[in-house]
Amino acid sequence: MADYIVEVLGIKNITHNVHAFRIEKPRGFTYIPGQATDLSIVKDTWQKEKRPFTFTSLQQEDTLEFTIKSYTDHDGVTNQLTYIKPGDRLEISDAWGAIEFKGEGTFLAGGAGVTPFIAIFRDLYVKKQLGSNKLFFSNRTARDIILKDEFEKILGPNFINLISQEKTTEFYHGRIDKAFLKEHIKNFEQAFYVCGPDNFTSSILDALKELGADPDALVFEK
CATH class of the missing domain: 3.40.50.80 (Nucleotide-binding domain of ferredoxin-NADP reductase (FNR) module)
Incomplete structure (x- = not known):
């Protein structure tokens, strides 16, 4: 499974503890709605701390989006993501996951x-x-x-x-x-x-x- 270093392009508040992160989309990157990636923050030792997050953008879009809830009661990856700014970098893997649309x-x-x-x-x-x-x-x-x-x-x-x-x-x-x-x-x-x-x-x-x-x-x- 390949890994990609991507830049954070924008961040939007969704609720009091949920943010949408818009990031670069690697050339040729594909995924199915419902699938996820292993994501980490390219910063200090956090690059080794990979966590699964779901794509909330659509395949035809030019960028990727993740809608992520932050748990600030402990210093984990989602808490660290609250400090991320446009221009910072993340690492993602190829898409994976069993959740996809299989009928009404x-x-x-x-x-x-x-x-x-x-x-x-x-x-x-x-x-x-x-x-x-x-x-x-x-x-x-x-x-x-x-x-x-x-x-x-x-x-x-x-x-x-x-x-x-x-x-x-x-x-x-x-x-x-x-x-x-x-x-x-x-x-x-x-x-x-x-x-x-x-x-x-x-x-x-x-x-x-x-x-x-x-x-x-x-x-x-x-």
Whole structure:
């Protein structure tokens, strides 16, 4: 797998702790919406600290984009990324990953786990192929919702938010669990796309299987 040194071109605030990083795109670089790369910061010893991040740009664009949540409670890679400025350099690998669009279905995301779905929905929107795809997005608070306005524009009523740590009249209060899935999904023969923290992903996958979903129709990062 090849590695590429690329320059940061721009940074945009998305939420209080999420930023979109626009970077150089190596010549001939290709990826599929939903795929990721191993990324590190070309600075001191951080170049050896590679972490997986998902492309949120589209293949036809001239640059690459990553939408990244920063965890500032410890000095890890995402915290270091809060100090990055245009002109700084990153190292990325060739694209990899098991998450890609395999047919119309339901997307289930927890927090920053929504990032693989950003490029997928952007791609479907550009191609006018959104169909009845639906996104259930779970967050702790309303201010944590990533790209709320964009998802509302793309998906309309098929963008459903769940908030677990505050009550609001605008969004469903609770979590995505077996009871929620049973109540809100009637067809378990469709494709399901799942991404989030490890415990979120494993619990959702188990619940879907128990409710009759085909294991071969479950798309997640293995």
